[in-house]
Amino acid sequence: MTRFKPIFLAAVSALLAAVTVDAARPHYGGTLRIETTDAAVMRRVNALAYETLVASDTAGALRPLLATAWQGDNGGRRWTFRLRRGVKLHDGSTLQPPQVAEALRMAHVDWQITSGDDTVAIDAGRDAPGLPFELADQGNAIVVRPAAGALMGSGPFRVERVDAGLITLRAHEGYWDSRPFVDAIEVRTTRSPADQLLDLEAARADMVGIQPTDVRRMEQRQFRIEASRPVELFVLAFEAHVATAASESVRRTLSGAIDRGAIARVVLQGRAEAADTLLPQWLSGHAPIAPGRGAEPLARSAVAALPADRRTLGLRVAASDPAAQAIAQRIAVNARDAGFTITVQTPAGLGPRFDVRLLRVPMRGATPGAALSDVMAGLGARTIALAGRVTPPEPGAPIDTVLFTEHALLEHNVLVPIVHVPELYAVSPRFESWNGPAVQPSGAWNLANAWLSAP
């Protein structure tokens, strides 16, 4: 008996190892089901179908994609990109350098773009040292427009159908980086957040968008949380009648009273970063500064001495955004400590007059300038005009220019950043990938190497 014991143990170990290896091995086939109400869903979908020349990696550095190498002249005015060979488009044809040049010309009419045998040269007409980073933005994806038929790209998936509330993508069999494991992806865009969570728990979805307030609940249910870098900004924007110079002390006091750390740590369950600036630190590369914090805030007695209409504020929040509502409620609590009374309004339609809005602004740009432009576009021209008469920076603008613009916007506390939040997804345990998380730091979906394990 003792002679067979090692043999028996070895056999059992081998069996267990085989089972484990089989479970971890990628599987081809299946349909990946994603549910999200993110307004940028088409951007995410397009990123799967249309690739850029370069992409940013998890560390924020550039990595090759359709371009394998790139080189600029001394001032960064002219850049040459060497293209990957043998890249197949969705119709099976090979991607040609002129097609790349033409696609870039569609996005940048002011660039001088020429193509060689396997290169594309870009003359930006100005010093553009950050141009490769700019090209990592999805807006510079290579989209081939044939004379007839649908748009074509070279991404791991092609867009098969776009229906109301449902987008269907099919695996690109000739993808240059090997065929994706899953056969198709279905993206549902009209399910409510609550329904998305229920679908995930009922195995009717494999990945759903969630709010920071849902993180703990989903973790308790053994779902994996995937997050981008903070790519959205919650910011208070005061209305015109409160954006006056006379009310600056009120705004400054209110801004100083907000406990951003508690909001990030508790309300958003540690999935956010307290924000003193519009751009997150990972994007700007600078430590947060608070331009509007120069003067002392009003004492509570001074606030109490203000007229009632100046210490009573209506805070408008989107009725469909529970995270924003939770943040607004906490802001109201903090404001009460400073002597202010904030009434949180979540009207579905027309509501009472409000004094300040809590906005959720996305930052899609890959460069600080592009991201700040996104923020300014998200805030709207009227709000930007109240904050400071500045123009959006160019996507490739120097960081000093971007920070100067940001400083001007925040100087008078008409805009009060609260937190930066990431895009969050809850992912089913059967959703697996061998080369990193399903959601990249930029928020893009990394689905080319994902597969679905057996239920």
Place this chain on the structure above:
Amino acid sequence: MSLRNRLFALVSGVVVLTVVLVTWTVSSSARQSFATVDTQRSAALVTQFRREFANQGEQVSLRLDRIAQSDAASRVAAGIAGARDFAPYVNEATPLAAAQELDVLDLVAADGTIVSSAEWPARFGYQHAWARKAVHATNPSSGFLQPVEFPDETGLGLVAVRTLPAGSGTLYLAGGRRLDRKFLQSLVLPPGMRVLLYENLQPEVSGRQLIAAEDDPPEAAPLEPLIARVIQDRREAREVIEWPDGPETVDALPLGGPDGAVLGVLLVGSSGRELAALVRRIRWSGVGFGAVAIGVGFLLSFLVSARVTRPVEQLAGAARAVADGEWDVHVDDVGTTGEIKVLADAFETMTRQLVDHRDRLVQAERVAAWRELARRLAHELKNPLFPLRITLDNLRRAKSLSSAEFDEVFDESLTTLQTGLGNLNTVIGRFSDFARMPAPEFSQVSINEVVEQSVALFRAQLAAPGRPPVAVTLELDPAAGAIRADGEQIRRAVQNLLLNAIDAMPEGGELRIVTARSNGVVRLDVADTGQGIGEEERSRLFTPYYTTKQHGTGLGLAIVQSVVTDHHGKIWVESEHGRGATFHIEFPA
């Protein structure tokens, strides 16, 4: 007011008073009865609320026990033990409270920090106001009243506290139900009653702290004095509140907190509208009945008073006719019996006797008048006839005288006869004049002029030698003016009065004549200072042929009265014995 009207008013008044008294008595009695029932109903509701309140407290304690025994609470207690970051548990209270249907649930760390709050999720990290204190100060196992902070306001909660060991510390579970509209709606109320809750969480009593089960809370101002009194006295009170749509009896119940302070006032209102409507219905029924009864009473009063007063009115009419001189009236058809019939018969007998007496009196006066007339005639005629007879005797004796002497006697006798016949003619003329007083011929006559002309006629007589002096004083009012009269008759009357006055002063004296106009009449006063007129004389003064004078006919004042009467005037005399007499005459102006 006539007897009939008085009788009608009296009977009607009695009927109205009786009906009003009966109606008021019934209405008042009904109101008191209903008020008693209403009071009992309010007391029952207050008792019911006390039971319900105690039951709610037990329910809160029970549900908090369940939470304390739950895995979730244990997990939180274990999680926060020794931890400094409570963020993972910030949302734990909400599902726990929802599962136990609690409005309030706070998970509080040992140092009083709020780990999670169901009623105010954003308030994590702050110090909890009462959980730890309540554990040490009161018996937390039972429910107690406590001000609880909510995002928009502070409200009253019926709460309890439980503790769970959390490592070396403690996890406090403070939860309960809010006393709000939902709580009030959970109370079962009989129709016509309602419950209001006043949250005494402000320094001043304010209507904004009043909560009602219905959507529209009532106007608070009428309730504020009652609320303030209960808060001050810390005991129940009752008051009737007058609302525009009717009265409401409100029982106010103080709700005390753990330290005895009045945190709220429960107002149990029993609407008096139904009661008022019922009382009003009874009252209006009474009023309707009373109105009908009063109407019938008026009709009966009218008929009774008419039946009772008709013979009396006939008697009164007959009496008035008798008073007007119409003595030949009969009241023998009054159509009644009893005392009125006896009265009518007596009246009939009396009038009959009066007529008989009058007839006899007239007959007697007529005889007396004829006797007086005969006496006066005999007297008047006897004086002139006596010289005539003497003259005739002288003539008969003169036949034996010489012719010359006879002629002298004859002429003298003839003169005497003529004078005597003239006197007889004068006497007859006076009587004839009185009998033939003509109707006055009216024109504008100045009374002052008549007086002055008449006085002038007598001045010579008054100034005759040897006559005692009579002073004449005229006080003629120029405003007396003219009257509508027969000038000749007026002058004759005035002259008779002057002559009468002069005759009354054989020893001399003062004759005073005064005219004046006032109050629509022209007045003439003729006063003498003679011996005056006795009462007996005054009563017969204007009787024809009555005189106190030796040679008077007794027609002078009778003529004066006749003239005054024909001019629609009035004459009377005032006199005192020994102080003269004054005749007053008034003519319409």
